[in-house]
Amino acid sequence: MKRKINKQLIGIAVVGILATMLLMTAVFYDLFRRQVEDDLKINAYILKNTGIFLQDHSDEISLHMENLRITWIDESGDVLYDDDVDADEMENHADRPEVEEAFADGEGKAIRTSSTLGRSTYYYAIRLEDGSVLRVAREANNMFSVFQSALPSILVITAVMVVLCIFLARFLTGKLIQPIEQMAVDMKDGTIKPVYRELVPFANTIRAQHENILKNAKMRQDFTANVSHELKTPLTAISGYAELMENGIARGPEVARFSAEIRKNASRLLSLINDIIRLSEMDNMEDAVTFEQVDLYEVACKCADTLRVNARKHDVSFALQGEPVMIRANREMVIELVNNLCDNAIRYNEKNGWVAVTVKKNGDKGVLVVEDNGIGIPKDHQDRIFERFYRVDKSRSKQTGGTGLGLAIVKHIVMLHDASLELVSDEGKGTRITVAF
Ligand code: ADP
Numbered sequence: 001m002k003r004k005i006n007k008q009l010i011g012i013a014v015v016g017i018l019a020t021m022l023l024m025t026a027v028f029y030d031l032f033r034r035q036v037e038d039d040l041k042i043n044a045y046i047l048k049n050t051g052i053f054l055q056d057h058s059d060e061i062s063l064h065m066e067n068l069r070i071t072w073i074d075e076s077g078d079v080l081y082d083d084d085v086d087a088d089e090m091e092n093h094a095d096r097p098e099v100e101e102a103f104a105d106g107e108g109k110a111i112r113t114s115s116t117l118g119r120s121t122y123y124y125a126i127r128l129e130d131g132s133v134l135r136v137a138r139e140a141n142n143m144f145s146v147f148q149s150a151l152p153s154i155l156v157i158t159a160v161m162v163v164l165c166i167f168l169a170r171f172l173t174g175k176l177i178q179p180i181e182q183m184a185v186d187m188k189d190g191t192i193k194p195v196y197r198e199l200v201p202f203a204n205t206i207r208a209q210h211e212n213i214l215k216n217a218k219m220r221q222d223f224t225a226n227v228s229h230e231l232k233t234p235l236t237a238i239s240g241y242a243e244l245m246e247n248g249i250a251r252g253p254e255v256a257r258f259s260a261e262i263r264k265n266a267s268r269l270l271s272l273i274n275d276i277i278r279l280s281e282m283d284n285m286e287d288a289v290t291f292e293q294v295d296l297y298e299v300a301c302k303c304a305d306t307l308r309v310n311a312r313k314h315d316v317s318f319a320l321q322g323e324p325v326m327i328r329a330n331r332e333m334v335i336e337l338v339n340n341l342c343d344n345a346i347r348y349n350e351k352n353g354w355v356a357v358t359v360k361k362n363g364d365k366g367v368l369v370v371e372d373n374g375i376g377i378p379k380d381h382q383d384r385i386f387e388r389f390y391r392v393d394k395s396r397s398k399q400t401g402g403t404g405l406g407l408a409i410v411k412h413i414v415m416l417h418d419a420s421l422e423l424v425s426d427e428g429k430g431t432r433i434t435v436a437f
Contacts, residue, residue: 005173006166013165014158021154029146033122036140037109040124043068044136048126053081053134069137073099073125080132093135098125102133111142118145226389230272230404234265241265268401275405278336279388282412289416294329296366296437297322297359303338304357310343315351316372318342322359325366327437333413340406341370341433347400348431349374366437373430382423386411410435 043065047053053072065083072081077094079087093099101108102125110123120142125135141149179195186193187206194203241258244250250258304320311318327334338357345355349372358369377385381392389404391397397404414421417437425431 002173002177005176006169009169009172010162010165013169014162017158017161018154021150021158025147025150025154026143028150029143032141032146033111036122036138037124040109040122040136040138041107041126044124044126044134047134047136048128053128053132054130067138071135071137073133073135075103075131096123096125096135098123099133099135101125102127102135113142114139118142118148223388227276230389231269234268234272237265238262238269268398268403271401272403272405275403275409278409279405279412282409282416286416289330289333291328291330293326294331294334296325296327296329296334296368298324299331299334300338300357300359300368303335303342307339307342307346307355311346311355314346314349315353316346316349317352317354318346318357319354320357320359322357323361325359325361327366329417329437330413333416337410337413337435338368338370340410341368341435344402344406345370345372345374345431347402348372348396362436368435368437369432371430371432376427376429376431377423377425378427382425385423 047070070081070083071079071093073093074080077092077099079090079093081087082090094103096110098108098110101110106127108123108125112121112123113119114121118141119139121137121139123135123137125133127133180199183192183195183199183203187210192203192207192210194200241250241262245255245258300320300322304318308318342355342357349355353373356369356371358367358371360367360369377392381390384390385392386407388408390408391402391404396402411421413419414435419435419437422434422436423431424434
C-alpha cells in the first residue's frame with residue numbers, strides 16, 4: 001500500500017510538473033509571438049507614415065533594416081519592391097494569406113515555417129492609401145525552438161521536483177500509514193482503536209471476527225472436555241463390570257445383569273460417538289451440503305414406522321398427519337431432524353401420553369410440528385437445551401439413552417437449511433417444536 005501511494009503521488013507530481021512546464025512554454029511562446037507581431041506592426045506603421053511607398057519610384061528605394069524584410073505589392077499582387085530579392089524575379093503575391101487579408105481588411109498577418117529548423121517567418125501586411133500593400137517580415141524563433149531552449153531548465157526543475165516529491169511522498173505516506181501499523185500491533189493485545197473514521201467498519205469486522213474466533217475456540221475447548229467426560233463414564237462402567245466378571249466376583253444371574261450393563265454402556269458409547277461424528281461432519285460441511293427436492297411428509301411417514309415401535313415401548317401414542325410438501329433440503333439431515341425431535345417427544349413423555357406430528361404448508365414454506373404432552377421444559381432451561389451436552393435432567397436423559405447432542409444436531413441442521421425453529425413448552429404440560437423450511 002505504501003509503495004502504491006508513493007508511486008501514485010510521484011506519478012501525479014511528475015505529470016503535474018511536466019504539464020505546468022509545457023503550459024508555461026506555450027504561454028511564454030504566445031507572449032513572444034505577440035511581441036514579434038507588435039514589433040512588425042510598429043515597423044509597418046512607421047514605414048507607412050513616412051509615405052515613401054506612395055511615391056512610385058520603387059527603383060530608387062533602398063531600405064535596409066536589420067532583420068527586417070520589406071516587400072511592397074501593388075493592387076494586382078505584383079511585387080513592386082523587395083529589399084532582399086529583385087522584385088522582377090518574384091512571383092505574384094496576391095495569394096499570400098497576409099497579403100490577401102490586408103487587401104480585404106486593411107491588415108493581415110501570418111507565420112510560416114522557415115527552411116531552418118526551429119525558425120519561423122512572421123509576416124505583417126498593411127494596405128496603403130493607394131490600395132497597394134506593404135509587407136514586413138522577420139525571421140524569429142518558433143514554438144519548437146522556444147521549447148528547445150527551455151528544455152534544460154525544464155529537465156533540471158523536473159528532476160529537483162521529482163526528488164522533492166519522492167521525499168515528501170515517503171514522509172506523507174509514512175505518516176499516513178504509521179497509525180494503521182500501530183493498529184495492527186495493538187490488535188495483537190485485542191485492543192483495536194481505529195485512528196481514521198474510514199477504518200471503523202474494518203475495525204468492527206475484525207473485532208467481531210476476533211471475538212468469534214475466541215468464542216469458537218472456547219466452545220471447542222468445552223466440547224472436547226465434555227466429550228472426554230461423556231466417554232469416560234460408560235467406559236469406566238464397562239471396565240468395572242468386566243473386571244468384576246473377570247475376577248469371578250459376579251456369579252449366576254449377576255453375570256447376565258453385568259453383561260447387560262456392559263452392553264447398555266457400549267451402545268451408549270456408540271450413540272455418543274455417532275452423534276459426535278455427525279456434529280463434527282456438519283461443522284466441516286458448511287458449504288458442501290447437497291440439497292434436493294424432498295417431500296417432508298414422505299420423510300415423516302418413513303420415520304413414523306420405527307418411531308411407533310419406540311412410542312409403544314414407552315406407552316405413548318404416536319400420530320402423524322399432514323399433506324405432501326416439497327422442500328429443498330438434504331434428505332439424510334431431514335430424516336435425522338424428524339427422528340431426533342420425535343425421539344425426544346417420546347422419551348420425555350409420561351405413561352399414556354401422546355405425540356402428534358404434523359406436516360403442512362405455510363405460504364412457500366414446508367412446516368413440521370412435533371408436539372407432545374410430556375414433562376415440558378422449565379422456562380429457565382429453554383434457551384440452553386440446544387447447546388451441546390446440555391440436559392435438564394441428566395439422569396433421565398441417560399436412562400433413556402440420550403446423548404445430550406440431539407437438539408444441538410437439530411439446531412445445526414436448521415442453520416444449514418436456513419430454516420427457522422420455534423420452541424413452546426410448559427413444564428408439566430408438554431412441548432411443541434416447529435421447524436419451517
Ligand atoms: P438428550 O439426548 O439428552 O435428549 P437433546 O439435545 O435431544 O439431548 O435434548 C436436550 C435436553 O432438552 C434433554 O436432555 C431434555 O432435558 C430436554 N428436552 C428435549 N426435548 C424435550 C421434550 N420434548 N420435552 C421435554 N424436554 C425435552
